[in-house]
Amino acid sequence: MKALIEQLILTAARKAHQSGALPSDDFPAVVVEEPKSDAHGDFATNFAMLSAKPQKMAPRKIAQILLDQMENNHDQVAKVEIAGPGFINFFLNPTAWPPVVRQVLEQDETYGHSQLGRGQKIQIEFVSANPTGPLHVGHGRGAAVGDSVFNILKACGYQVHKEYYINDSGRQIQTLGRSVLLRARQLLGEEIVFPEDCYPGDYVKPIAQQVIDTKGADFVRHEDDATITYCARAAAQTIIAGIRDDLERFGITFDEWFSEQSLYDSGRVEQALEDLKARQVVYAQDGAWWFRTTDYGDEKDRVVVRQNGQTTYFASDIAYHHNKFQRGFERVIDVWGADHHGYIPRMTAAVEAAGWRRDQFQVILVQLVALLRGGQPVAMGKRSGEFVTLRDVIDEVGRDAARFIFLTRDYESPLDFDLEVAKQQTNDNPVYYVQYVHARIASILRKAQEQGVKEVRWQAAAGARLTETEEINLIKALDRYPQVMESAAQTLAPHRITFYLMQLAGLFHAYYNKHRVLTEQSDLTQARLCLVAAVQKVIRNGLGILGVGAPEQM
RNA sequence: GCGCCUGUAGCUCAGCUGGAUAGAGCAACGGACUUCUAAUCCGUAGGCCGGGGGUUCGACUCCCUCCAGGCGCGCCA
Structure with missing residues (x-):
C-alpha cells in the first residue's frame, strides 16, 4: 500500500516537471510514513518540504502543484490534503484495505518475504563459544539474535550461511x-x-x-x-x-561448524600471514611479527606471531575471515559479546588489508545479560565453578519464553533476564500474549468447523464487509508486516519483529473482545474468518522468524 | 586517561536511520466473563526524552560538551 503512495507522488512530481510547474527534476527520495495521528491520514509524506531547496519554492506551494497533478483518479485514495508546514496527507478509501487480507492468505508462509537481498551471499557467525565449558545465558542471547537475523535475511532474499567457529586450538x-x-x-x-x-x-x-x-x-x-x-x-x-x-x-542448528585447528592443519593461517607480508602490512619488531592495524584506524598495532614463534588468536582469526571471503561471501556478519568490542578495529583492518571493503564486514555487538532470580543477581562466571547454564534456563523457563525475551530488547542495550519473570504467564512476559493470539484463532477456526463452515475462502464482496475500526486497524497492521521485515533486515534488528508482533497481538485481542467472528450472517462470518486466519498466519510467520513456536492450544 | 554501549512515565523498554500533540507493558486506581479460550479487554492517572550548547522550516533522533552507569583497553583466548 505504501508503495502505491510512493508511486503516486513520484508520478505527480515527474508530470509537474514536464509541464513546467516544477523547475527542477532534482527530486528527493520519496519517504512515506504512517502518521501517529489519524487526523493526518493513513499515509503522509514530507516530499514537498524536502523539495523546497532544489525547487526554490515554498513547501506548501510545491505540495499544491503536486496535488493538482494527482487529480483524484485513484479509487483507493479518498482524499489528499496539505497540512502544517507542507506535509501531504493521504486518506485512503476504506475499501482499499480488505484486499490485503486476500494477499496474506494467498502468500501464506511467504507473506513478508521479499527480494530485497537479490541473492547476495552473506555469512553469519554466532555463538562460537570456546569449547571449554557449557553455554551460559549470554551465549543464549547471541544465539537468539544470530539465528533470528539469519531468518530475517533469508526471508528477505539473501543467501545466508550460518556458522559456528570452534576455538579448538591454542x-x-x-x-x-x-x-x-x-x-x-x-x-x-x-x-x-x-x-x-x-x-x-x-x-x-x-x-x-x-x-x-x-x-x-x-x-x-x-x-x-x-x-x-x-x-x-x-x-x-x-x-x-x-x-x-x-x-x-534451543531450536538452533548451523550450516557449518568451522574448526580453528583446521585452519592450521590446512596451512591457511600460514598462508594468511604470508599474504599480509606480501602486502607489506606486517613488520618484525622485538622478535615478534606485528600487523600494522593502525593504518586502518586501530589505536595500536597488533602482534600476530609472538616472540616464541607461536601465532596469536588474532592470526587464526585473520585466516578465518579471509577464508570467509574467499568462499565467495559478499558480506560477513559476526555476532559478538559486547566485551569483545575492542576487537572490531583490528578485525576490520584485517578485512580491509586483504582487499575487501570495510563495509562488507559487520559486527553485531550483543550487550551482556545479567541473570536474576526475583530481582536478585545470580552468581555467574566460569571461574566460580558453579553457574546457571543455558540448558538450565531452557529447562526452567522454556525455549519459547527464553528466545522471545532475548529479542524483546535492542541487542545494543543490556538485558536483565529474570528467571521468575520469564516463568510467569503474565504480560510481564509477552511471549504468551502473542502465542495466545495464535491459539485463540485456532480455537475460532475449530469452532467454525464444528458449526459446519467447510472452508475459509476470500471473496471480495464479503470482504467489503470488513469495515469496523478494529478490523481496518488489524488490516493496516498486516499490511505493514513486509515493511517491518525489510527494515529489520536493513538494520539487522530482530527486535522490530518482536515489537511488531506484540502490537499486532494487542490489536487482535482488542478486536476479539469487541466483535464476534462467528456471526449469524454467513458472508460476514466468512470475511472475519479470513481476517483472523490472516492474522494467525502473520503471527505464525513472525514467531517463526524469532524461532518461537505457534501453539494451536494453550 | 582513551574507546564502545546505555540514560525516555514509579519499574522494564519501543520510538520505523530528522517529522506534526513522545508510545507500549508492568505496577496503581475504576470497570467488563450465561458468548469464538479472562494467559484477554475498556477507562483513569503518570514526562524538563540525563544537563547545557549547536545544526534547520522541524531534534528523543544528527554534531559538540559535561554528568551518571556498564564494558573494554595483553606478545590472553
Whole structure:
C-alpha cells in the first residue's frame, strides 16, 4: 500500500516537471510514513518540504502543484490534503484495505518475504563459544539474535550461511586438557591442589572419568604433552557435542561448524600471514611479527606471531575471515559479546588489508545479560565453578519464553533476564500474549468447523464487509508486516519483529473482545474468518522468524 | 586517561536511520466473563526524552560538551 503512495507522488512530481510547474527534476527520495495521528491520514509524506531547496519554492506551494497533478483518479485514495508546514496527507478509501487480507492468505508462509537481498551471499557467525565449558545465558542471547537475523535475511532474499567457529586450538584448550587430567587423578584418589588457572567446573569430572575408563588409570598418571593433548581433544569433543545439543534444544542448528585447528592443519593461517607480508602490512619488531592495524584506524598495532614463534588468536582469526571471503561471501556478519568490542578495529583492518571493503564486514555487538532470580543477581562466571547454564534456563523457563525475551530488547542495550519473570504467564512476559493470539484463532477456526463452515475462502464482496475500526486497524497492521521485515533486515534488528508482533497481538485481542467472528450472517462470518486466519498466519510467520513456536492450544 | 554501549512515565523498554500533540507493558486506581479460550479487554492517572550548547522550516533522533552507569583497553583466548 505504501508503495502505491510512493508511486503516486513520484508520478505527480515527474508530470509537474514536464509541464513546467516544477523547475527542477532534482527530486528527493520519496519517504512515506504512517502518521501517529489519524487526523493526518493513513499515509503522509514530507516530499514537498524536502523539495523546497532544489525547487526554490515554498513547501506548501510545491505540495499544491503536486496535488493538482494527482487529480483524484485513484479509487483507493479518498482524499489528499496539505497540512502544517507542507506535509501531504493521504486518506485512503476504506475499501482499499480488505484486499490485503486476500494477499496474506494467498502468500501464506511467504507473506513478508521479499527480494530485497537479490541473492547476495552473506555469512553469519554466532555463538562460537570456546569449547571449554557449557553455554551460559549470554551465549543464549547471541544465539537468539544470530539465528533470528539469519531468518530475517533469508526471508528477505539473501543467501545466508550460518556458522559456528570452534576455538579448538591454542593454550586455552591445553588448559582444559590439564584440568581434565588433574581431575582424573583426583578421582583416582590423589591429593592435588587444583591450580587457579584451570577450569574448576563440575562438567569436567565426567570427562575425566571417561578418560580413565577408556585409557586406564596408568594413562593419566603421566603429565606429558601427548596426554594433555589427548585429554584436551577428548574434552573439547565432549563439550562441543554438549553445546550442539543445547543449541538444538534451543531450536538452533548451523550450516557449518568451522574448526580453528583446521585452519592450521590446512596451512591457511600460514598462508594468511604470508599474504599480509606480501602486502607489506606486517613488520618484525622485538622478535615478534606485528600487523600494522593502525593504518586502518586501530589505536595500536597488533602482534600476530609472538616472540616464541607461536601465532596469536588474532592470526587464526585473520585466516578465518579471509577464508570467509574467499568462499565467495559478499558480506560477513559476526555476532559478538559486547566485551569483545575492542576487537572490531583490528578485525576490520584485517578485512580491509586483504582487499575487501570495510563495509562488507559487520559486527553485531550483543550487550551482556545479567541473570536474576526475583530481582536478585545470580552468581555467574566460569571461574566460580558453579553457574546457571543455558540448558538450565531452557529447562526452567522454556525455549519459547527464553528466545522471545532475548529479542524483546535492542541487542545494543543490556538485558536483565529474570528467571521468575520469564516463568510467569503474565504480560510481564509477552511471549504468551502473542502465542495466545495464535491459539485463540485456532480455537475460532475449530469452532467454525464444528458449526459446519467447510472452508475459509476470500471473496471480495464479503470482504467489503470488513469495515469496523478494529478490523481496518488489524488490516493496516498486516499490511505493514513486509515493511517491518525489510527494515529489520536493513538494520539487522530482530527486535522490530518482536515489537511488531506484540502490537499486532494487542490489536487482535482488542478486536476479539469487541466483535464476534462467528456471526449469524454467513458472508460476514466468512470475511472475519479470513481476517483472523490472516492474522494467525502473520503471527505464525513472525514467531517463526524469532524461532518461537505457534501453539494451536494453550 | 582513551574507546564502545546505555540514560525516555514509579519499574522494564519501543520510538520505523530528522517529522506534526513522545508510545507500549508492568505496577496503581475504576470497570467488563450465561458468548469464538479472562494467559484477554475498556477507562483513569503518570514526562524538563540525563544537563547545557549547536545544526534547520522541524531534534528523543544528527554534531559538540559535561554528568551518571556498564564494558573494554595483553606478545590472553
